[in-house]
Amino acid sequence: MKRNLMLFFMAVLVVAVAITGCGEKKDSNVIKIGVFEPITGANAAGGQLEVEGIKLANKLYPEVLGKKVELVIADNKSDKVEAATAAARLVEKEKVTAIIGSWGSSLSMAAGDIVKKGKVPTVGASCTNPLVTKGNEYYFRVCFIDPFQGTVMANYAFNKLNAKKAAIVQEVSNDYAVGLANYFTENFKKLTGDPNCVVAVANYNTGDQDFSAQLTNIKSKNPDVIFAPGNFTESALLISQARKLGITCPIIGGDTWETQEFLDIGKKAVEGVVFSTFFASETPITNESKTFLEEYRKEYKKEPAAVAALGYDAYILILDAIKRAGTTDTVKIREELAKTTNFEGAAGFISLDENGDAVKDAVIKHVKDGKFTYLDTIKP
Amino acid sequence: MRRNTILTAIALLLLIGFLAFADNFFDLYLVRILNLCAIYAILGLSMNLINGFTGLFSLGHAGFMAVGAYVTALLTIPPDVKKQIFYMTPIMSPLDVMNLPFPLALLVGGLLTAFVAYLIGAPALKLKGDYLAIATLGFGEIIRVIFTNTQSITNGALGLKGIPNTTNLWWSFGTALFTLVVIASLIRSSYGRALMAIREDEVAAESMGIHLAKHKNLSFIIGAFFAGIGGGLLGNLLGTIDPKMFTFTLTFNILLIIVLGGMGSLSGSVISAFVVTIANEWLRFLDEQINLGFMVIQGKVGTRMVVFSVLLMVVVLFYRNGLMGNRELTWDQLCNSKIWRGLSARKRGTAIAEGGEK
Numbered sequence: 001m002k003r004n005l006m007l008f009f010m011a012v013l014v015v016a017v018a019i020t021g022c023g024e025k026k027d028s029n030v031i032k033i034g035v036f037e038p039i040t041g042a043n044a045a046g047g048q049l050e051v052e053g054i055k056l057a058n059k060l061y062p063e064v065l066g067k068k069v070e071l072v073i074a075d076n077k078s079d080k081v082e083a084a085t086a087a088a089r090l091v092e093k094e095k096v097t098a099i100i101g102s103w104g105s106s107l108s109m110a111a112g113d114i115v116k117k118g119k120v121p122t123v124g125a126s127c128t129n130p131l132v133t134k135g136n137e138y139y140f141r142v143c144f145i146d147p148f149q150g151t152v153m154a155n156y157a158f159n160k161l162n163a164k165k166a167a168i169v170q171e172v173s174n175d176y177a178v179g180l181a182n183y184f185t186e187n188f189k190k191l192t193g194d195p196n197c198v199v200a201v202a203n204y205n206t207g208d209q210d211f212s213a214q215l216t217n218i219k220s221k222n223p224d225v226i227f228a229p230g231n232f233t234e235s236a237l238l239i240s241q242a243r244k245l246g247i248t249c250p251i252i253g254g255d256t257w258e259t260q261e262f263l264d265i266g267k268k269a270v271e272g273v274v275f276s277t278f279f280a281s282e283t284p285i286t287n288e289s290k291t292f293l294e295e296y297r298k299e300y301k302k303e304p305a306a307v308a309a310l311g312y313d314a315y316i317l318i319l320d321a322i323k324r325a326g327t328t329d330t331v332k333i334r335e336e337l338a339k340t341t342n343f344e345g346a347a348g349f350i351s352l353d354e355n356g357d358a359v360k361d362a363v364i365k366h367v368k369d370g371k372f373t374y375l376d377t378i379k380p
Numbered sequence: 381m382r383r384n385t386i387l388t389a390i391a392l393l394l395l396i397g398f399l400a401f402a403d404n405f406f407d408l409y410l411v412r413i414l415n416l417c418a419i420y421a422i423l424g425l426s427m428n429l430i431n432g433f434t435g436l437f438s439l440g441h442a443g444f445m446a447v448g449a450y451v452t453a454l455l456t457i458p459p460d461v462k463k464q465i466f467y468m469t470p471i472m473s474p475l476d477v478m479n480l481p482f483p484l485a486l487l488v489g490g491l492l493t494a495f496v497a498y499l500i501g502a503p504a505l506k507l508k509g510d511y512l513a514i515a516t517l518g519f520g521e522i523i524r525v526i527f528t529n530t531q532s533i534t535n536g537a538l539g540l541k542g543i544p545n546t547t548n549l550w551w552s553f554g555t556a557l558f559t560l561v562v563i564a565s566l567i568r569s570s571y572g573r574a575l576m577a578i579r580e581d582e583v584a585a586e587s588m589g590i591h592l593a594k595h596k597n598l599s600f601i602i603g604a605f606f607a608g609i610g611g612g613l614l615g616n617l618l619g620t621i622d623p624k625m626f627t628f629t630l631t632f633n634i635l636l637i638i639v640l641g642g643m644g645s646l647s648g649s650v651i652s653a654f655v656v657t658i659a660n661e662w663l664r665f666l667d668e669q670i671n672l673g674f675m676v677i678q679g680k681v682g683t684r685m686v687v688f689s690v691l692l693m694v695v696v697l698f699y700r701n702g703l704m705g706n707r708e709l710t711w712d713q714l715c716n717s718k719i720w721r722g723l724s725a726r727k728r729g730t731a732i733a734e735g736g737e738k
Contacts, residue, residue: 039681039682040681040682040685072668073667073668073681074664074667075664075667075681075682075684075685077685079629080618080620080621080622080624080625081614081618081625084412084617084618084619085409085412085413085416085661088408088412089409089661089664091408091409092407092408092409092410093407093409106539106620106622106624106625109539109541109620109622110618110619110620112541112619112620113545113618113619113620114408117408118408129538130467131465131538131539131541134464134465135461135464135542172528172529172536172537173528173537173623174537175536175537175538175539175622177537178468178531178536178537178538179468179538182468203529205525205528
């Protein structure tokens with residue numbers, strides 16, 4: 001029995017090696033773009049949305065410089081070690097011209113050194129941690145970074161809500177939430193001129209279910225507004241618990257809230273909450289947005305998420321840079337990418353600053369009648 | 381006996397030759413996979429010492445790795461880079477200028493991890509079986525939560541980046557070899573026999589005069605030391621670490637390696653570290669489109685993980701005790717194996733792994 005099993009394994013091995021062997025043919029008429037996303041594991045939902053956007057862009061713009069563009073998708077399994085290997089595979093084995101990705105800043109950071117060494121320009125779609133692009137001239141991104149979003153919400157709280165005292169509830173194990181909260185605090189202090197304007201800071205961990213301890217403390221401080229950046233599930237629970245405790249002040253947050261689950265869990269309680277995001281499907285910002293919205297609805301029969309639009313933008317930005325460079329030389333493409341100003345993407349006009357971060361408008365949305373509704377656009 | 385020494389020397393020379401060749405001619409992707417294999421071998425060996433040889437069902441490996449990785453990283457990141465990455469909460473004062481050469485930092489990382497293991501081990505090792513597993517699992521999570529919240533030391537959830545990549549094939553394989561030699565000699569010494577006696581029957585071992593607490597602690601601390609070093613190497617290879625990396629899934633990855641290789645077999649751990657790492661990466665071809673010559677199969681991304689899981693189940697079903705059980709791969713066994721004899725006597729051969737079973 002065991003011997004047969006062994007033979008069977010050997011046979012599988014031989015066939016598999018043979019298959020992998022003959023699949024590799026070099027084709028100079030193809031430009032390869034690596035897609036480096038979590039397709040399996042904890043971040044799979046976000047990664048797949050981005051891939052949808054990228055695939056749509058590839059379908060609409062399949063060629064550049066008269067060559068066919070081929071997407072090489074590498075799953076990074078939402079795992080940092082795996083992410084580094086996947087990036088190395090794209091750079092060294094697949095020899096891609098450029099890379100898009102990844103959902104999740106920590107995964108993107110794992111690829112940072114590898115793309116820098118391999119000199120492959122990489123465009124992140126929705127990784128918002130400033131450390132991703134800092135000190136890495138080959139990493140760019142089409143989204144704004146956490147500091148900007150924190151600043152936008154501080155402005156909103158101060159100018160539109162007339163808040164003088166704020167409380168912060170942050171998901172402390174999430175780099176994104178910590179970043180937002182930090183910049184919110186900094187700017188809110190500047191705007192109010194009051195160093196004690198943040199009356200309470202409460203932390204929770206990913207996966208927490210009960211927030212009554214933090215909320216009771218906040219209620220006693222009686223803030224004008226609560227800023228609660230964090231994961232959608234926890235945030236929705238937090239908001240409904242806050243309302244049950246009788247906290248009536250406005251609650252504001254960040255782009256991670258924009259998911260159906262947030263509405264499903266929060267139901268009535270999340271009515272009226274305000275958050276900043278990248279993209280609003282009801283008000284197309286550019287001509288490209290219109291094309292994207294139409295095609296996306298046609299292709300996937302649903303409303304696009306912001307990250308899908310960002311994935312789409314990352315792809316067309318790379319294509320544009322290749323066109324401008326007129327060559328597939330990665331160093332030249334990088335130079336062209338760095339020069340990007342006022343590029344028309346589906347999620348707004350993109351200009352890249354000296355760090356390679358996008359400077360673009362933020363969209364403010366709120367929940368109205370159980371739906372995310374556009375409220376305002378804020379210039380950088 | 382002399383034959384074995386010669387064979388070992390030849391194998392070592394071959395390994396060195398292979399590493400020199402790989403270092404110069406392999407692309408960075410392959411080198412990275414080899415590095416990972418060696419690092420996982422270190423982690424597997426250290427966990428096998430605790431779980432396989434001493435019979436302590438400990439699940440705190442990710443915690444140990446986190447300590448080693450953070451200490452090594454904080455000691456090797458240059459001060460100006462530190463200033464750049466701690467842009468939110470400035471780093472604590474003695475840490476911001478501290479800088480040690482990589483080997484020294486790695487050693488300090490290992491020693492500190494061992495110290496942490498000593499602190500944890502003293503109370504936790506009083507527990508047995510499942511209870512110990514829960515306590516150590518809790519320890520791993522606690523370490524992660526502490527690292528998330530101490531922003532001025534670890535940069536919290538933002539993580540660290542810019543760790544200079546010093547890890548190369550010589551470092552990873554050298555350390556793996558060192559780990560193998562140290563743990564193998566420990567197992568062969570009277571201490572090692574005592575550990576195995578504890579695994580088989582604690583009461584019997586104690587009645588033979590073995591100091592249970594002392595020996596369990598010894599195994600726990602040495603295992604943790606190498607886990608810390610493995611963590612340090614891993615962080616250094618990646619160039620960036622953050623607390624989310626060290627969740628219990630990491631512990632289970634290593635547990636998978638030692639269970640697949642065989643609890644209580646050093647060579648099993650090494651073989652399975654290589655098999656798991658390489659298979660996991662090599663199966664990627666399933667995610668891409670497969671060209672069979674006469675037809676093209678459009679791959680679905682994610683197939684790899686399904687196939688990998690099925691393969692694991694098959695192996696575990698047919699090899700209850702892992703690939704090697706608790707046997708070791710020795711020269712004697714290799715030379716007497718059925719394959720070798722089969723080749724010379726034209727008998728029917730079976731695999732090396734089954735050498736001593738039938």
